[in-house]
Amino acid sequence: MSRELAQLPLDLRLRDASRLAEYHAAGNRLARDTVEALGHDSGLTQPQVYLHGPGATGKTHLLQAACHVAHERGERAAYLPLSELAAAPPVAVLDGLERAGLVALDDLAAVVGVPAWDEALFGLLNRLRDAGCRVLMAAPEPPDAMGATLPDLTSRLAWGPVFRLEPPQEDDLRRILVERARRRGLEMPDAVASYVLRHHRRDVAGLLALLERLDLAALAEQRRLTIPFVRDQLGRSPVAD
Structure with missing residues (x-):
């Protein structure tokens, strides 16, 4: 080589x-x-x-x-x-x-x-x-x-x-988020996943990076994945839409 x-x-x-x-x-x-x-x-x-x-x-x-x-x-x-x-x-x-x-x-x-x-x-x-x-x-x-x-x-x-190759549709992305959150021991309700998809760029890599950040923040603050919590985290994110 x-x-x-x-x-x-x-x-x-x-x-x-x-x-x-x-x-x-x-x-x-x-x-x-x-x-x-x-x-x-x-x-x-x-x-x-x-x-x-x-x-x-x-x-x-x-x-x-x-x-x-x-x-x-x-x-x-x-x-x-x-x-x-x-x-x-x-x-x-x-x-x-x-x-x-x-x-x-x-x-x-x-x-x-x-x-x-x-x-x-x-x-x-x-x-x-x-x-x-x-x-x-x-x-x-x-x-x-x-x-x-x-x-x-x-x-x-x-x-x-x-x-x-076709990009994943909204339902696919929602399932990916919910399943990956479950693997991390988090519960992400469908309403929260839908909120994320409305307010964050819709690519798998970006969504999974956000999920990792949410996981760390939820652990540090002892919070569940709720819409107010996610809204607050997105407001701190440089990649939020």
């Missing part, structure tokens, strides 16, 4: 919480199950998966979760957040990845459309396929909307299954 990647230890780049069991699939069950199969190297005739969709749909979570699965199988996996690596020479970033069992390319939009990167990605996907390496990719748009300068790169991005 290249010197640039060697300076970024993989274990530090994967969030421990990014596990398949912690992904709230809702309408994305097939995508989640396909990613799991890819991580385990089982059940896929085409060992490449492309995920796209708006923010807060869990694309990064699934890419990192697949890498965790591969690691647990004793395999080498590489997770590349391309938005952080786009300024580096593409050949240096992508060199040697075919020696991994699984390669996860996140934030493709940060580099696709740049001629040098398109050439390098085209070569990489060919090498990965020849080596039998599994590939997982994520971007906001489907392959044919990415604006690649090479038509052949567009076709290679779509070599395997392509899934659009």
Whole structure:
């Protein structure tokens, strides 16, 4: 693997919480199950998966979760957040990845459309396929909307299954909040969960971060999760809407 990647230890780049069991699939069950199969190297005739969709749909979570699965199988996996690596020479970033069992390319939009990167990605996907390496990719748009300068790169991005991830709906988010509160030993009534959803940004990561803060505050103040208590905590929060 290249010197640039060697300076970024993989274990530090994967969030421990990014596990398949912690992904709230809702309408994305097939995508989640396909990613799991890819991580385990089982059940896929085409060992490449492309995920796209708006923010807060869990694309990064699934890419990192697949890498965790591969690691647990004793395999080498590489997770590349391309938005952080786009300024580096593409050949240096992508060199040697075919020696991994699984390669996860996140934030493709940060580099696709740049001629040098398109050439390098085209070569990489060919090498990965020849080596039998599994590939997982994520971007906001489907392959044919990415604006690649090479038509052949567009076709290679779509070599395997392509899934659009949908954001969780309000009922899904409410269930997530109530269930996660229960795991923490807290009771969150549906009315409180609904209040949170009306007054806080609606993405799973942000809601779970808020729940952690509410848990700590409730413990410190010996309070239950009521609307007045949550209202007070949201008023202190820099991320409250």
